[in-house]
Amino acid sequence: MKASTRLLGQPVSRVDGRAKVTGEARYAAEFHVPGLIYGQVVSSTIARGRIKKIDASEALQLQGVLQVFTHENRPRLAWFDRSYRDDDSPSGSPFRPLADDKIVYSGQPIALVVAETFELARHAASLVRIEYEVHSHETDLRARRDKAYVPAQGKDGFEPPPKPRGHADKAFAKAAVQIDAEYESAVEHHNPMEPHASTVIYGDDGSLTIYDKTQGVQNSQKYVSNVFNLSKDEVHILSPFVGGAFGSGLRPQYQLFMAVMAARELKRSVRVSLTRQQMFTFGHRPATLQRVALGAAQDGTLEAVIHEAVGETSRFEDYIEVVVNWAGMLYQCDNVRLDYKVAQLDCYTPLDMRAPGAVLGVYALECAMDELAHRAGLDPLALRLKNYAERDQNKDKPFSSKELRACYHQGAERFGWARRSPAPRSMREGKQLVGWGMATGIWDAMQQPSSAKAVLSIDGKLTVSSATSDIGTGTYTVMTQIAAETLGLRIQDVTFKLGDSSLPMAPMEGGSWTVASVGSAVKEACEKVREHLFKFARKVEGSPLAKARPEEVVFTEGCIRLAAEPDKAVTLTQAMRQGGVLSLEEEALAVPDPKQLQYTRSTHSAVFAEVKVDEDFGTVRVTRVVSAIAGGRILNPKTARSQILGAVVWGIGMALEEETAIDQTLGRFMNHNLAEYHVPVHADVRGIEVLFVDEDDSIVNPLGAKGLGEIGIVGVAAAIANAVFHATGKRVRSLPITLDKLL
Structure with a gap:
């Protein structure tokens, strides 16, 4: 079975382009819910030493300031007693915000001020006073x-x-x-256009829906689940659009931990965004x-x-x-x-x-x-x-x-x-x-192991999904092309979903492996749907495909046609009616061939x-x-x-x-x-x-x-x-x- 709707290799414009240029696309710091509160990170001003004293009294006196979290009052988490590593962690003991009074690098997050408004949180953060015991440091590689x-x-x-x-x-x-x-x-430094931010929506049942700036929603989900001892069902990570990352979103950054911590402690929805200056404080x-x-x-x-x-x-x-x-x-x-x-x-x-x-x-x-x-x-x-x-x-x-x-x-x-x-x-x-x-x-x-799901409805619309990301590379578009060509559909009849931790497994978007990995899974899932359609099409009454072999047909323009006689065809809708289904759903796991x-x-x-x-x-x-x-x-x-x-x-x-x-x-x-x-x-x-x-x-x-x-x-x-x-x-x-x- 072949696809004659030639979309791969064609200069297709970005399917998400209109959403981005019109402002319809929303990023991690642009999702709002009633009662949302805001966190502002306070960063250390020394490179090495310890905190002798944190005085947040002046900030806490301001009406609308809800809490100032530090190492002295942060919640007790098992994470602080063991070294949980995320999927992109190098060996060692990962940095844990607010773990103790030690300062290990300049710009280290040492407090989180939470307030009713963003402006108030930022002002209150400037009122937090810190006394340090300064230790000698070494930041010169040559030395x-x-x-x-x-x-x-x-x-x-x-x-x-x-x-x-x-x-x-x-x-x-x-x-x-x-x-x-x-x-x-x-x-x-990476300096993507979109600074890092996390918006945590706190559910009535304590579940968390989190919009995060990330290159791997399932990595962020795993991180939050492990650090806060939650099941994956209690943590839903979304990242539909990313304003550039270049690697800065591979590891969960500290604003994610801060936002989740504050949301769980205050039982409120919280947003924590990093300033451009703070974008220079990690990685x-x-x-x-x-x-x-x-x-x-x-x-x-x-x-x-x-x-x-x-x-x-x-x-x-x-x-x-x-x-x-x-x-x-x-x-x-x-x-x-x-x-x-x-x-x-x-x-x-x-x-x-x-x-x-x-x-x-x-x-x-x-x-x-x-x-x-x-x-x-x-x-x-x-x-x-x-x-x-x-x-x-x-x-x-x-x-x-x-x-x-x-x-x-x-x-x-x-x-x-x-x-x-x-x-x-x-x-x-x-x-x-x-x-x-x-x-x-x-x-x-x-190529990395990846999964994808394809759902074709009887009206000829196809939805394909995978928990990958699009950091501006064109993932939405190329995956749409792969799916559309495989089933012989128009681009506008295909929707690709990504950036959702509940979708089929995908690796973080990095290493230039996304098309090879997720694309292979998309192709395989759509091929499984295609096999069902061909079987149904052969059984349609009077079908011109009744005696056709798979290699003798092509999928194009919403039909299955005889390659030698293109005017003889069965529509995808006819095939599905013959099969008695309103939709066809298939999921595929694509893994590298051992011969690689x-x-x-x-x-x-x-x-x-x-x-x-x-x-x-x-x-x-x-x-x-x-x-x-x-x-x-x-x-x-x-x-x-x-x-x-x-x-x-x-x-x-x-x-x-x-x-x-x-x-x-x-x-x-x-x-x-x-x-x-x-x-x-x-x-x-x-x-x-x-x-x-x-x-x-x-x-x-x-x-x-x-x-x-x-x-x-x-x-x-x-x-x-x-x-x-x-x-x-x-x-x-x-x-x-x-x-x-x-x-």
């Missing part, structure tokens, strides 16, 4: 570098660096061409220090790869990322040594941020490759093609598909790479030095960037970017292109602007606002071209699609950094590349 250690493999999905192969150090020492450099990346992309040493023969053949990285973590958890592994698989080399360590700082635990690990490790590797090409007198693209890896040497496995070579060729042709003058400072336009740089990108193509384990499954990209640098002032403008992506089957080129465009913009920010500055004396992030935390604006973003390279992959999942959310940012910062060197002749190895470093 803690010597105390870095190898973390345990505790986090799901983390792959420790593979064991060394060959003799990398000896081969490096003998190599004719050597590069040995250190690269540094700054702390970044961030970790700072890293990386050493990359590459040794090559005079013709550019790689003979040694050494990649060592030190990342940051908190005192209470081991946050780990896959930073160095990419260096052992991107290029062919028989002598490789990879090392990854973490150092504890008096900061909150870092948090996954778009392409965690890869965006950092590939940046360092690709800059080092550019340096190697320059030293060897080779074209950077030619160097990469010379050392092209046909097989994953880390795992000694073939790739399920790999069209990276096509990415190189098509991207270079579109960019005009052949016209590049190799010498730094050799291309200019008046006072503008012109630089061209390129880099490779790679990310995992993963025989392959390395990855997305790849080639990024080409042009910069123009003012020779006098040192200002850098990214004037062109071409990103060529090999991402399997592209289900919706419109939303897919949007994902890559957004990722490239972020890559521009990572390369030139984004940095959360910490005052080491205070141990505090200082530019905790959108005025001083610089991100690219319209004037910074110019021509971006996205190319999708044809790639057929029957291994990764039944749809043949690979995720695109992450791959678009990997390699962008490196391509820009390499272009800056080509323009100026100055190599800046510390991100972001700001005026002070360039001048």
Whole structure:
């Protein structure tokens, strides 16, 4: 049975677009109920120490202030005596708000003021007085570098660096061409447009309906159920729309705990929203220090790869990322040594941020490759093609598909790479030095177990559901397309429901696995419905399908047609009437095929960037970017292109602007606002071209699609950094590349 209503691969506009632009879409802090009260979090002003005294008397004297929760009066919960970890927790003991008087990082939530109005709660919070006993702190990664250690493999999905192969150090020492450099990346914060918020609606029976800013409603449900010792039936999490997250919503953030605690204690519906400043008080992309040493023969053949990285973590958890592994698989080399360590700082635990690990490790590797090409007198693209890896040497496995070579060729042709003058400072336009740089990108193509339900009613309307999220990636739209095409329906006849913990199981939306995972479940559920329909259709009186085999029919335009004679058909409504049903309901669990384990499954990209640098002032403008992506089957080129465009913009920010500055004396992030935390604006973003390279992959999942959310940012910062060197002749190895470093 086939579907001839071709919707997959078409540039379908977002089905949720109208709701978002008209304001119909509502977010976690926009759901109202009568009697709603408001909580405002009070944050610590020191990085390490303890609370000597909290004086909330002035706040409590205000009419309308209901309570000030602190470690001294918070409810007794078993959670405070054991370490419950949510589904995205790294190993260690997770931070527990209001647990005791200890301060473990600056900005730590230490009180919650609850009042009848938002404005009153915020004012009252400013009246809470805290006395601290200040302890010495350490927030400088360089100062803690010597105390870095190898973390345990505790986090799901983390792959420790593979064991060394060959003799990398000896081969490096003998190599004719050597590069040995250190690269540094700054702390970044997610800063989605929608700040984190939780609205808890308290039921008469004590049940909780919670609108939460999250990338995983079932993870939030599990968290609340465990922390407050509730059954899942008593906790209903909803998140129909998310105003961006980029990883910040993977773990339940502290406003969820605060809101639930207050609602249960006061037996009222409560909303707790974080301010933009408080968005800098949980999770961030970790700072890293990386050493990359590459040794090559005079013709550019790689003979040694050494990649060592030190990342940051908190005192209470081991946050780990896959930073160095990419260096052992991107290029062919028989002598490789990879090392990854973490150092504890008096900061909150870092948090996954778009392409965690890869965006950092590939940046360092690709800059080092550019340096190697320059030293060897080779074209950077030619160097990469010379050392092209046909097989994953880390795992000694073939790739399920790999069209990276096509990415190189098509991207270079579109960019005009052949016209590049190799010498730094050799291309200019008046006072503008012109630089061209390129880099490779790679990310995992993963599938997670997922479930979906499909319900087809006799009027031809289909409702499909799964407890996944849409953080702006287009999940609503692509799932609608998959379902509509599978059953041959129009887009407008299909409704996809998500963001509800009561729906069929789905993983958190992250890792670029949602389409591969949830999409496969949607397809399978709809195929089950299709099988019932075909059986019914064959039994319709006078059915032209009576003797047809499944492979001889197509589902299209609300009908089941003979493929060879399309005018002979049975409508879906006729089939259901024959079956005596008003609706058909099927649920499917899609799990990865075991044969996937025989392959390395990855997305790849080639990024080409042009910069123009003012020779006098040192200002850098990214004037062109071409990103060529090999991402399997592209289900919706419109939303897919949007994902890559957004990722490239972020890559521009990572390369030139984004940095959360910490005052080491205070141990505090200082530019905790959108005025001083610089991100690219319209004037910074110019021509971006996205190319999708044809790639057929029957291994990764039944749809043949690979995720695109992450791959678009990997390699962008490196391509820009390499272009800056080509323009100026100055190599800046510390991100972001700001005026002070360039001048």
